[in-house]
Amino acid sequence: MMRSLWTAATGMISQQTNVDTISNNLANINTTGYKKESVQFKSLLYQTLQEKSTNADGTEKPVGIQTGLGVRNSAIVSQFTQGTTQQTGNDYDFAIQGNGFFRVQTADGSIGYTRNGSFGLSMGTNGLMLATSEGYPVLDTTGAPIIFDPDIDAQSIKIDESGNIEYPDENGNTKSVQISLVQFNNPAGLEKTADSILKDTPASGTPRLESEDANLKKSVIKKGYLEGSNVQAVNEMVDLIVAQRAYEMNSKTITAADEMLQQANNLRR
Known part of the structure; x- marks a missing residue:
C-alpha cells in the first residue's frame, strides 16, 4: 500500500506538469510565432516481486510478477507546424x-x-x-x-x-x-x-x-x-480535461490506499 501511495503521487506530479504546459499553450494562443508544447511521459523502474509465477495447480507460467513504480515526465517538446497567417x-x-x-x-x-x-x-x-x-x-x-x-x-x-x-x-x-x-x-x-x-x-x-x-x-x-500560434483551443481544452481526469484518478488511488492503511491499523488481534 505504501508503494501505491508513491506510485499515485508520481502520477499527480506528472499530470500537474501536463496541466501547466497546456495552460502555457492557452496563454500564448495569440502570441505571434508561438509553437505549442506537448508533454511526453516515461514509466519508472519496475520492481520484480517474483521471478517465477505458477497457476493454481502449480504449473509454472512463462512470465514473472513485476509491478510498476509510477511515471515521470521525459520531455516537453515543441511542435513546429505552420501557424495561421494573419494579414x-x-x-x-x-x-x-x-x-x-x-x-x-x-x-x-x-x-x-x-x-x-x-x-x-x-x-x-x-x-x-x-x-x-x-x-x-x-x-x-x-x-x-x-x-x-x-x-x-x-x-x-x-x-x-x-x-x-x-x-x-x-x-x-x-x-x-x-x-x-x-x-x-x-x-x-x-x-x-x-x-x-x-x-x-x-x-x-x-x-x-x-x-x-x-x-x-x-x-x-x-x-x-x-x-499566428499553432495552438488549437479545442484540442487544448480536450487535453486539459484528460489531464484533469488522470490527476483525479491518481488522487482517488491515494485516498483508497489511505483507507486501506487505516483499516489495517484498526485491526486487532
Whole structure:
C-alpha cells in the first residue's frame, strides 16, 4: 500500500506538469510565432516481486510478477507546424512560410532565432535599423544588422518574398541586402527564452543558412502578414480535461490506499 501511495503521487506530479504546459499553450494562443508544447511521459523502474509465477495447480507460467513504480515526465517538446497567417497590412510585418527562422542579435550580443516577424525601424547609432518590437537588430546573411540611412524615405524600401531588400543610398544609388533565414536539423531541440527568442543547442544542431545551403527548401517571406500560434483551443481544452481526469484518478488511488492503511491499523488481534 505504501508503494501505491508513491506510485499515485508520481502520477499527480506528472499530470500537474501536463496541466501547466497546456495552460502555457492557452496563454500564448495569440502570441505571434508561438509553437505549442506537448508533454511526453516515461514509466519508472519496475520492481520484480517474483521471478517465477505458477497457476493454481502449480504449473509454472512463462512470465514473472513485476509491478510498476509510477511515471515521470521525459520531455516537453515543441511542435513546429505552420501557424495561421494573419494579414496586418503593416510594411514591416513578415510571416515565414516554411521551416526558416529570422536571425536577431539579443541584448547580450548573442544570436537568437525567432518566427515572430513583427519588425519596425528603430533609430540606431549609425542610422535607421530594422529591429524586433523589443529592439533586437534583425541580421542579414553576413550576420550584420540591417541599417538604413537616417534620411531614407521608408516608402522607398522594397522587400521581396526571398527577404531581399532594395533601397536608395544618400547618393541615389540602389543598394541591396537580404534578411537572413536559417533552418535547423532538429528545431525541437532549440532552447526557448523570453520574447519569442530561441537559442541553438547541441540537440538542435548548428544553424544552416538558406542563402548558402542549396539542399534546403527555401522559405517564403510574406510582407504585411504575421504568423499566428499553432495552438488549437479545442484540442487544448480536450487535453486539459484528460489531464484533469488522470490527476483525479491518481488522487482517488491515494485516498483508497489511505483507507486501506487505516483499516489495517484498526485491526486487532
